[in-house]
Amino acid sequence: MAGKSKKTISFILIALAVLFVLIWGLPFYIVREDQQAVVTRFGQIVASRTEAGLYIKVPFIDEVTEYPSLILSLDGDAERIPTRENQFIIVDTTSRWRINDPALFYQSFKTVKEADIKLSDIIDSATRTVITRNRLSEIVRSSNIINEVHTDTETQLVEMEDDDSAQIEALVNAGTTNETISKGRDRLCAEMADEARKMVGEYGIELIDIVPRQIKYSDELTSSVYSRMIKERNQVAQAYRSLGEAKRAGWLGRLENEKRTIESEAYRISEETKGKADAEAARIYAEAYNRDPQFYEFWKSLESYKTTMQNFDTTYSTNMDYFKYLYGTNGNR
Structure with missing residues (x-):
């Protein structure tokens, strides 16, 4: 119990x-x-x-x-959008948002997945609206610093006018012009966000920002852009070659001039040396002749025989004075 x-x-x-x-x-x-x-x-x-x-x-x-209640991210799909110049580009955006009114959000979507779908459509529409109103340069650039760098380069080229590097820089940057932007990518992103906020406020959503993750040319424009880039690089390469040929021609010209100058100076020095040598030889010959004129005449005749006789197998002459030292009675002295 x-x-x-x-x-x-x-x-x-x-x-x-x-x-x-x-x-x-x-x-x-x-x-x-x-x-x-x-x-x-x-x-x-x-x-x-x-x-x-x-x-x-x-x-x-x-x-x-x-x-x-945290900040959420939404990665949009890549879209093909025309710019103000009617150039089609592929734009891929990402955005950050959060729920600031859960009651209104519940009435609009019930789930976050449904909100992502609706928000993606709104962001795509806002992105297309802003991009179609602006030039490509406004979309891809945030400032005009590239123009300031180009101006600084031109100033350096003026300062290095006689330098080879100045000529090369001039060739590389020849014909390069950059548009001056008035808004820039950051301001356009803010405009995209403002455009989208007009439509998301009624859903209890706070849109923080919209940022392009990637901007590129469409497939049909990519090949033409590459062709233009190749053409420009070929022009620069040809300019380099032209500069090289001009330098080569200048160096060869200076080399030829220096060669002629050296040869002319060498010839002048050699002629002066020959002249001095001939004068010294003449002096020595004259001195020898004055000492013993007969021996001098005999020696010169032998030098002449050695020079002329070796060119002939047989010699016939009626001028026996030339061979007087060979056949004359006094030749055997």
């Missing part, structure tokens, strides 16, 4: 504990720091919670729908 009483008491205590937990837990719900919630009763919104904490609801009647 005592054992049955103990079992009954244990069962009652367990039942009371379970009932206490059910009664205590069901009316309460928790909203975390990274969440916000909407409480609905029979499909009607009765409360929205944007602060973290512990809240009470009617058990089995109220339904709590939770949404993130």
Whole structure:
């Protein structure tokens, strides 16, 4: 009998504990720091919670729908959009947004996935509207610093007018002109966001920004752009070759002039040396002749024989004076 009483008491205590937990837990719900919630009763919104904490609801009647309170990102699809110059480009954007009115958001979408679909359409429309009103240069550039760099380069070219590097820089930058932008990519991104905010405010969404992740030419323009770039680079390459040929011709001309100058100077020096040598030889010959005229005449005749006789196998002459030292009576002295 005592054992049955103990079992009954244990069962009652367990039942009371379970009932206490059910009664205590069901009316309460928790909203975390990274969440916000909407409480609905029979499909009607009765409360929205944007602060973290512990809240009470009617058990089995109220339904709590939770949404993130963090900043969310949305990556759009790549779109083919014409610019103001009617040049088609591919634009891929990303945007940041968050839910600032959970009740209004619940009435508009119910789920974040549905909001992504609607927000993507709005952002695509705003992006197309802004891009079609502006030039390509406004979309891809944020400032006019490239024009300032070009001006600085021109100033340097003036300062280096006689330098080869100045000529090369002039060839590389020949015909390069850059448009001056009045807005720039950052301002256009702000315009895209402002355009989209006109349509998302009624959905309980705060759009933070829209940023292009990628901007590129469409496929049909890519080949023509590459062809133009190749043509421009070929022109620059030809300009380099022309500059090289001009330098080569100048160096060869200077080399030829220096060669002629050196040869002329060498010839002048050689002629002066020959003249001095001939004068010295004549002096020596004259001195030798004055010492012994007969020996001098004999020596010169032998030199002449050595020069002329070796060119002939047989010599016939009626002028015996020339051979007087060979056949004359005095030749054997």
